[in-house]
Amino acid sequence: MSELPSGWADFEIGEIADVTAGGTPRANDSSNFAPPGEGIAWLTPADLSGYNRKEISRGSRDLSQKGYDSCSAKLIPKGSLLFSSRAPIGYVAVAANEVSTNQGFKNFTFPEGIDPSYAFYYLKSIREIAESLGTGTTFKEISGTTAKTLPFRLAPAREQTQIAQKLDELLTQIDTIKTRISAIPTLLKRFRQSVIAAAISGRLTEEWRVQNPSDETAEQQITVNEVLKQGKLKIRKADFSFERDDLYAIPECWGWIDNHRLAEDSSTAICAGPFGTIFKAKDFRTEGVPIIFLRHIGEGFYKTDKPGFMDESVWKKLHQEYSVYGGELLVTKLGDPPGTACLYPNGIGAAMVTPDVIKMNVDERVALPRYLMYFFNSPICKKLIEKLAFGATRLRIDIPMFKGFPIPLPPLKEQKEIVRRVEQLIAFSDQIADKVAAAQVHIEKLTQSTLGKAFRGELTADWRTANPDLISGNNSLDALLKSIKTAREENANKPKKCRLNTGKNTGRHMNKETITVTKALETAKKPLTGQQLMAAAGYASDSTTEQLESFFLDIRAALEQKSIVKVSRDENNQDWFILSDKK
Structure with a gap:
């Protein structure tokens, strides 16, 4: 523990507070419980998960009188500190009224003269200490005996109030900043989506087109390119069609182009991975040729975590046609909705797709893979895919749908400008996101450092100098300790109160x-x-x-x-x- 200000003292919490555990009635008997507000207030650690207020009055459900009487839960008085002792250790709240808890708490009832808000903040400041004392193999827990040994730093009563007030003010400011900063990632996501929406509608390059008119439309470029193809990619009539009304307006030099027309002239330029008879788990290995599962397709990025591998000899014999080598477009067949896209990175070697992932070798003479990736990841495309996707439990698209899917395609030169601008703006948003993440880490540290300063006496140093009479004599810690000792001795000599109408046997x-x-x-x-x-x-x-x-x-x-x-x-x-x- 750090050096104490004059007039303060360190204790074990059991020396100055009564420690009470809780209990739970039989969970499979619904009559042991009651809706919140209709029975005896009862909390579990889950009720404090994500709970940010200082005081709490009850949990998600109450105990009935029957449930209360049948277990070891005990009512603790208003102002007591609720401290979770397992799953996890260290949630803290002040009882706003009489409450009971389950056995996941060790609760502290302090005598008069110890400010509940002061105790609340102090217990928050020692969460790491409490966690370090936890024992157990299934989950960490602190016992009642251990809970009594937790440190507690005590200041004179009037200074406790000052510390609590200062922390209320400072931590509220920190929480306000934290809330504002935590909203920025959502704003950045909306910004990226708006950039891509502007890109694939032509708004992002509207002025650029005026200054750089195209000699050819997208349709003309594709028609010229198709003359060079031999028709190796097989196309069958799709089981769907898009009406013009389903599509949005695009610039005159753009065109709504069926996706297969943008693929290379190869029989496997658009395909998914192999099915059943040749794609078997018995051929999976801990190393070999990487297998691309749905989990590896992020929105605009390829994920390498949780890798799976195909036996290299089996891959060479059966699976090379389903493989990617760098730069190919990868699109999910399943999802909510399907259609999430990324590019397979260059320079990491060959990999093969599973039946749930589509790979596309894009003909870069007419289309850029990165432009197509941005389109498939756009909110506009997601809405179009939702109209086509099928499946009772999980939406999916098939290869014919993907081949015939309409793409809002600009001429190649404009695609390049669109991709350049999108990546420039996304890089800018990524820089902001990195700064936000660093700020969030700093703010988390700021909360703990502020608590640390408070309980080293730094926040009230000037107040102590200006108010010596409020921390001495009858206001001193010694006087408070004498009062606490007397009160605890008196309580110890009182007969214990029994619960009424317990009905216990x-x-x-x-x-x-x-x-x-x-x-x-x-x-x-x-x-x-x-x-x-x-x-x-x-x-x-x-x-x-x-x-x-x-x-x-x-x-x-x-x-x-x-x-x-x-x-x-x-x-x-x-x-x-x-x-x-x-x-």
């Missing part, structure tokens, strides 16, 4: 002595849920925090010793335990 659930979970499973001779195992081992459903901790430690030890095994959760989200085969 603890004699049915608790033995005079507990047994190990291994012994309980041996006696039961069948799998047990966590709740059933707890009862079989002799623990009451309203066991104390210490008893629950003993039970969970016993489970952990048995799992580590491999005398029992935890199997997957059922549809009611319950863990089941069985004896190990080695037992």
